Amino acid sequence: MNPCRALLVFLLALAPLAVRAATIEMHVNGLVCAFCAQGIEKKLRKLPATADVVVSLEDRLVAVALKDGQDIPDVDLRKALTDAGYTVTAIQRTETPIDAIRARVKQARR
Amino acid sequence: MARLPEFLMWALVSTAPALAIGKPIAFANGTTVMIEYGAGTMQEAQIFYAPQYNYSVGGGHVEFDSDITTETVRITYARLNYLLHRWNLESAQANVYVWGGAGAATGNTFTGTEFAFNAGGQADYETRRIYASLKTDLQKANAFSIRVDTLQLGIAPYEHDYNQIATWFVVQARQYTDDIHHGTEVAALLRLFKGGAWIEAGVTNGGKLQAMAMFNF
Numbered sequence: 458m459n460p461c462r463a464l465l466v467f468l469l470a471l472a473p474l475a476v477r478a479a480t481i482e483m484h485v486n487g488l489v490c491a492f493c494a495q496g497i498e499k500k501l502r503k504l505p506a507t508a509d510v511v512v513s514l515e516d517r518l519v520a521v522a523l524k525d526g527q528d529i530p531d532v533d534l535r536k537a538l539t540d541a542g543y544t545v546t547a548i549q550r551t552e553t554p555i556d557a558i559r560a561r562v563k564q565a566r567r
Numbered sequence: 568m569a570r571l572p573e574f575l576m577w578a579l580v581s582t583a584p585a586l587a588i589g590k591p592i593a594f595a596n597g598t599t600v601m602i603e604y605g606a607g608t609m610q611e612a613q614i615f616y617a618p619q620y621n622y623s624v625g626g627g628h629v630e631f632d633s634d635i636t637t638e639t640v641r642i643t644y645a646r647l648n649y650l651l652h653r654w655n656l657e658s659a660q661a662n663v664y665v666w667g668g669a670g671a672a673t674g675n676t677f678t679g680t681e682f683a684f685n686a687g688g689q690a691d692y693e694t695r696r697i698y699a700s701l702k703t704d705l706q707k708a709n710a711f712s713i714r715v716d717t718l719q720l721g722i723a724p725y726e727h728d729y730n731q732i733a734t735w736f737v738v739q740a741r742q743y744t745d746d747i748h749h750g751t752e753v754a755a756l757l758r759l760f761k762g763g764a765w766i767e768a769g770v771t772n773g774g775k776l777q778a779m780a781m782f783n784f
Contacts, residue, residue, distance in 0.1 A: 487655025489695050491729045492760045495783055496594020496620065512729040514695060517657070540595040542620035544655040566728055 478550030480558060483519045483534060486544040488512075496541035504529055504537065509555045513562040522555035591615060591648035591664055591689070592623040593783040599623070600782045605741075606775040608634055608748050609715065613646075621650040626668070629706065631713055634773075635746045637675065640713065642683050642706055644670025651688075661692040677710035684708075695726040698735060713745040721758065732761040737769075739777065 488494055494512060497519055501510045506527035511520040519538070521529065531548050538545045593599045594617060601613045608631065615625030626645040633639070646668030654661040665688045672683040684707055691700035698721035705714045718740045727733035735758040742751050754777040756769030768778040 485655075486657055487653070487660040489658065489660050489693055491727060491731065491733060492763070492765055492783065493590065493594070493660075494729060495763055496597055499597070500595065514728045515726065540620055542594060542650075542653060542655075562728075566731070 478528070478552060479523060480551050480553055480555050481521045481523065481529065481534065482549045482551055482553075482558070483521075483538065483545050484547040484549075485517055485519050485538060486546055488514050488517045488519070488543060490514075494541075494543075497538060497543060500537045500541050501534075504533065511555060511559050511562060513565070515565055516562060518558075518562070520555060520558045590662065590691070591666060592617045592620065592650055595620045598784055599625075601627075601779065602781075603779040604776060606748075606752060606754065606771045606773065606777045608632055608743065608752070615646075615648060621653075623648045626670070631706075631743075631745075631747050633745075633747045635749055638711075638746065640672060640674040640676075640706075640711055642670050642672040642685070642708075644668045644683065644685055644706075646685065659692065659694045662690070664689045672706075672708050672711070674710065681708040681710055696723045697721070698723070698737070711745055713743065713747060715741060715743050715747075717741045730762070732759060734759055735767075737767065739769075 491514060494514070498510045498512055501507050501519070501521055506524050506529045507521055508524045509522035523529065534548060535545050591599070592615070597617050599615045603609070603611045605611070609629065611627060611629040613625065613627035615623040617623035624647050626643070628641070628643045631640045646666050648664060648666040651663040651665050667684070667686045669682065669684045672681045685705060687702065687704035689700060689702040698719070700719045702717045703714065705712070719737050721735040721737040723733065723735050725734070737756040737758050739754040739756055740751050752771050752773065754769050754771040756767045756777060758765070758767035760766070763783040765781040766779070768776070771777050
């Protein structure tokens with residue numbers, strides 16, 4: 458294969474990774490008690506693609522930062538939250554870094 | 568004061584739909600350890616492991632000391648807790664738990680060791696500002712039948728968030744059968760929790776210490 462064509466194939470292969478979400482935000486019902494919600498963080502941190510987790514009771518939000526080039530299927534996310542005893546109402550993939558979400562959550566607490 | 572069943576019914580109706588005591592199930596693959604000092608009339612320690620979010624297994628030890636007679640009963644038991652139903656609402660959660668188990672009892676009003684069974688249930692409702700639970704727990708053997716009914720109503724002065732310390736002011740009303748305590752024992756409690764640690768302490772209308780510590784991991 459000529460080098461230009463090989464480079465093109467390589468770049469095309471990388472393309473899906475370039476648009477892959479950095480963070481998954483989940484809206485969760487029943488998220489009212491931090492003592493009871495620890496299971497969510499424990500469960501999500503065990504998933505191999507998880508880099509970080511932010512939980513906000515105020516925003517009824519659970520955010521998961523993904524490791525580079527990795528993803529977690531919705532079905533696995535829903536199962537993790539259900540196993541922790543909660544109900545996921547929406548799942549959204551964003552490019553927002555987890556630290557920005559953490560800062561946003563802290564700001565909302567003030 | 569009205570007897571506890573009427574009082575509980577009134578409290579449930581008047582606080583509905585806004586109606587927690589520590590929950591007997593933490594989360595899937597979670598362990599809960601609880602120690603309670605109940606005003607000198609009841610001391611209890613429990614440990615439960617939850618393979619799934621909706622049930623846990625474990626055991627405990629409870630000691631009842633009557634403040635009317637000289638009766639003392641000690642029971643060591645195994646128990647299964649089951650989450651019958653959970654309502655995950657947008658800004659609230661409600662649960663109904665039931666449990667049952669069996670164990671061995673000793674005491675100073677009977678000889679030897681008796682087989683004892685236990686059964687109970689709990690309904691709770693909580694938002695980030697309001698908390699209520701109703702719990703009943705029966706320990707029964709040939710020599711005794713002790714039921715403890717507990718109502719807790721709590722209010723939080725602020726809405727805590729994850730990784731923040733939570734503060735609750737809780738009023739607890741408790742009644743015992745089998746002459747453990749006469750009348751309704753009322754306690755005012757301060758509850759604090761953060762991460763997997765929960766502590767609460769207060770004083771009863773009889774001036775006695777009521778305290779509980781619970782840990783999830």
